Amino acid sequence: MRGTTASQSTERSLALIAGREAWSDEGPTGSAVTKVAGVVEAAAFLIAAVLGWTYQLTAGSHAGTPVIVFAPFAFSMVCLLFSARQLLLTLTGRKLHIPYGVRVTVRSMLALALMTSAFAVMPGWASLNTWPIGIALGADAVLTSWALGWHLRPLRWWPAFVLSPYHLGAIGGLLGAATFQQSGSVWSTAFPVLVALHSWVIIASLTAWGLNQLDESEKADRQRLYDTAATVEHQKNAHWMHDDLCAQLRLVSIQVQSRSIEFEDVAQLLDDLDHQIRLRQLDAIFATETVRVAEIIQPWLRRAQNNGVLIDRVPSLDDVSMVVSTEVGREFSHAVSVLTSNALNAGATRLSFDVTRTEEYLSIIITDDAGGLSASELPVGRALWSLQQDLGDGQLVVTPTDTGTMVQASVARTERNRRGAIVAR
Amino acid sequence: MVQLLLVDDAGALAELFAIAIESKLGHLVAVAVALADVGDALKTLEHLDLAIVDLSFPQEQGTGLDALAEIHLACPSAKLAIITQGDMWVAQVLRDAWELLPIATVISKSAPLAYQLAAIESVVTTGSAPVDPAVQTLLPASRPPLRTLSSFASLVHHGGHAKLWTALLSASDPSYKEVADRSGLKLNTVKNYRAQLLPDLIMHGLNDPTLRQMRDFAIRCRPFLTPYLDLRDSK
Numbered sequence: 001m002r003g004t005t006a007s008q009s010t011e012r013s014l015a016l017i018a019g020r021e022a023w024s025d026e027g028p029t030g031s032a033v034t035k036v037a038g039v040v041e042a043a044a045f046l047i048a049a050v051l052g053w054t055y056q057l058t059a060g061s062h063a064g065t066p067v068i069v070f071a072p073f074a075f076s077m078v079c080l081l082f083s084a085r086q087l088l089l090t091l092t093g094r095k096l097h098i099p100y101g102v103r104v105t106v107r108s109m110l111a112l113a114l115m116t117s118a119f120a121v122m123p124g125w126a127s128l129n130t131w132p133i134g135i136a137l138g139a140d141a142v143l144t145s146w147a148l149g150w151h152l153r154p155l156r157w158w159p160a161f162v163l164s165p166y167h168l169g170a171i172g173g174l175l176g177a178a179t180f181q182q183s184g185s186v187w188s189t190a191f192p193v194l195v196a197l198h199s200w201v202i203i204a205s206l207t208a209w210g211l212n213q214l215d216e217s218e219k220a221d222r223q224r225l226y227d228t229a230a231t232v233e234h235q236k237n238a239h240w241m242h243d244d245l246c247a248q249l250r251l252v253s254i255q256v257q258s259r260s261i262e263f264e265d266v267a268q269l270l271d272d273l274d275h276q277i278r279l280r281q282l283d284a285i286f287a288t289e290t291v292r293v294a295e296i297i298q299p300w301l302r303r304a305q306n307n308g309v310l311i312d313r314v315p316s317l318d319d320v321s322m323v324v325s326t327e328v329g330r331e332f333s334h335a336v337s338v339l340t341s342n343a344l345n346a347g348a349t350r351l352s353f354d355v356t357r358t359e360e361y362l363s364i365i366i367t368d369d370a371g372g373l374s375a376s377e378l379p380v381g382r383a384l385w386s387l388q389q390d391l392g393d394g395q396l397v398v399t400p401t402d403t404g405t406m407v408q409a410s411v412a413r414t415e416r417n418r419r420g421a422i423v424a425r
Numbered sequence: 426m427v428q429l430l431l432v433d434d435a436g437a438l439a440e441l442f443a444i445a446i447e448s449k450l451g452h453l454v455a456v457a458v459a460l461a462d463v464g465d466a467l468k469t470l471e472h473l474d475l476a477i478v479d480l481s482f483p484q485e486q487g488t489g490l491d492a493l494a495e496i497h498l499a500c501p502s503a504k505l506a507i508i509t510q511g512d513m514w515v516a517q518v519l520r521d522a523w524e525l526l527p528i529a530t531v532i533s534k535s536a537p538l539a540y541q542l543a544a545i546e547s548v549v550t551t552g553s554a555p556v557d558p559a560v561q562t563l564l565p566a567s568r569p570p571l572r573t574l575s576s577f578a579s580l581v582h583h584g585g586h587a588k589l590w591t592a593l594l595s596a597s598d599p600s601y602k603e604v605a606d607r608s609g610l611k612l613n614t615v616k617n618y619r620a621q622l623l624p625d626l627i628m629h630g631l632n633d634p635t636l637r638q639m640r641d642f643a644i645r646c647r648p649f650l651t652p653y654l655d656l657r658d659s660k
Contacts, residue, residue: 011611011612011613012612014613015601015612015613022616023601023612023616025619025633025634025635025636100613100616100617147601148600148601148602148612149598149599149600149601149602149603150600150602274535278535281512285513292513294513294516294562294563295512295513297562298511298512298559298562301558301559301562302533302535302536302559305533305535305536305537305540305557305558305559306535306536306537308537311558314558314561314562315562316561316562316564316565316566317520317562317563317564317565317566318565318566320562353558
C-alpha cells in the first residue's frame with residue numbers, strides 16, 4: 001500500500017475544505033442517499049443554531065466584550081449560511097461557479113468563524129451542546145468524498161486526530177497552561193473545548209460511516225433491481241425471439257421449401273419481418289423514456305424505402321433530435337404509422353417527411369403523389385378517421401396538392417392540450 | 426479498375442455484398458472483417474478509390490471511426506462512405522465521422538440492394554451521393570465549419586492536458602480522484618485543466634461536460650485526439 005505524503009495530505013484536506021460543490025460536475029439529479037446526506041447536513045447546522053440560542057436564552061446573561069455579545073449572531077449566521085446553501089444545493093442542484101482558491105478561502109474563514117463563535121456562545125462544558133456540528137462535518141466530508149470519487153475510511157479519523165500534530169500541540173499547550181497558569185480556569189474553559197473537538201471528530205466519523213453504509217446499501221439495492229430488470233428483459237427477449245422471430249422465419253422457410261410462394265415474395269416477407277423487428281426495437285426504446293423523434297420516424301422511412309418509394313425529403317437531426325415522453329412518442333408513432341401506411345396503400349411512389357414543433361404540438365407532415373383526398377372524405381371507422389378522432393379538433397389537416405395530398409397530424413405535447421384532445425374525441 | 430475496400434464485421438454479409446458489387450458494378454472489392462485487418466488490407470492494395478466502412482464493431486475496442494481515420498490518413502485521395510444500420514447506438518459516432526471526415530455518402534444497411542449499389546456507383550462516378558433518407562435524420566443539416574481535425578489541437582494546449590486526456594482514456598469510472606491518481610496531477614490541477622478545456626469542447630457538442638462525458642468523447646474520437654497527445658508527450 002502506498003503511503004501518503006504531507007503534500008498529498010494537504011491536497012486532500014484542501015479538497016475536503018472546498019466542499020462537494022467544487023467537485024460535482026453532474027447535473028442537479030443526485031442519488032437518494034446524496035439528498036439524505038445533504039438534508040442531514042442542513043438540519044444539523046440548523047439544530048446547532050437553535051441549541052446555541054437556547055443556551056444563550058436559558059443560561060442567563062454573560063457580560064463580556066462586544067465580541068462575546070456578537071458571537072451568537074455570528075454563530076447563527078454561519079450555521080444558517082451553511083444550512084441554506086446545502087439545502088439549495090440538494091433541492092435544486094444549482095451550483096455557484098466560484099474559483100477553487102476563493103472557495104477554499106471563504107469556506108476556511110467560515111469554518112474558523114463557526115468554531116470560534118460556537119465556543120464563545122457555549123463556553124466551558126456547554127460546548128458539548130455543539131455536537132450537531134460533528135454531524136454536519138461528517139455529512140459534508142462524505143458528500144465531498146463522493147463527488148471526488150474518494151473512498152473515505154471514517155473509522156480511522158479519531159485515531160488520526162489523536163495522533164495529529166495539531167492535537168498533540170493542543171495537549172501540550174493545555175498542560176503548559178495548567179502548569180504555569182491557574183489550573184482551575186484551564187480545566188473549566190480549555191479542556192471542555194478539547195473534549196468538544198473530540199466529540200466532533202467521533203460524531204463526524206460515525207455520521208460518515210453511517211452515510212457510507214447507507215450509500216453502499218442503496219447501491220446494492222439498485223444493482224439487485226438492475227439485475228432483476230435485466231433478467232426479466234432477457235426472458236422477454238428470449239420469449240419474443242422464440243415466439244415471433246423464429247416462428248416467422250420458420251413460416252418463410254416452410255413456404256419456400258413447399259414452393260407455395262414465389263421467390264420474389266420471400267424478399268417481401270423478409271422485409272416485413274425486418275419492419276416488425278424495428279417496431280419492436282422502437283417499443284423497447286419507448287420503455288427507456290428517452291425516445292427521440294428521429295427514432296420514431298426511422299422505421300417508417302425504411303418501410304417506405306423498402307416498398308420502392310422514393311423519399312424526396314426528410315427532416316435533419318436539428319428538427320428531430322428532441323426527446324419526447326413515452327406517451328407523446330407513442331401517439332406520434334401512431335400518427336406516422338397511419339399517415340405512411342395510408343400513403344403507401346394509396347399507391348404513392350414519392351413521399352416527403354417533415355416535422356415541425358411548437359410549445360403545444362409536435363407535427364408530422366407527409367406529402368405524397370397518390371392523388372387527392374380531403375378531410376371530409378375520410379371513411380368513417382378507417383385508420384385515418386380514427387386518428388382524426390384521437391388527435392382532436394383541427395389536429396389532422398388534409399391539403400390536396402397538384403399531384404397528391406399533404407397530411408399534417410399534430411400531437412399534443414402538454415397535459416392541458418392532451419386533455420383537450422381527449423375531450424374532443 | 427476501380428478498387429473498393431469494404432470494412433464490416435458481419436463477415437458473411439460483407440462477402441455477399443462484395444460479390445454483388447463486383448458482379449453488378451464490375452469493381453474490385455477487398456474485404457476487412459476486423460479493425461485490425463484494415464492496415465494489412467491497405468498494404469495489399471495498389472490504390473484505393475472508395476472505402477465503405479461499417480461503424481459498429483461490438484466485439485472490438487474501437488469503432489468504424491478508427492478505420493475511417495486510418496484509411497483517410499493512409500489514402501487521403503480515397504473516397505469514404507459509411508454503411509450502417511443507422512440506429513441511435515451509432516448516432517454519435519456517425520455524427521463525429523460526418524463532421525470530421527470528408528464522407529461522400531452514408532448508406533443504410535436496410536436499404537434495398539439496388540439503392541445501395543446506385544449510391545456506391547454515384548460516389549465512384551461523381552464523388553458523392555445523397556445520404557440515405559433513413560439515416561439522414563441522424564445528421565445535422567450542415568457541418569459545423571469550426572469542427573475540423575485540426576480543431577483537436579486546441580484540446581491539448583500543453584503536456585498537462587495530454588496527461589488529463591491520457592488518464593481519461595484509461596479510466597474505467599472517471600472521477601477527480603481516479604484521474605488525479607492515473608495522471609499524477611493534483612486534484613485541483615485536474616479541475617483547472619478541465620475548466621480550461623471547456624470553451625474548446627463546445628465546438629465538439631460538449632457543453633460543460635462531466636469527466637465521464639469527456640472520457641466517452643475521448644474514446645470515441647481517440648484517432649483524432651491521440652496524435653496531439655503523442656506530440657505533447659514527445660516534447
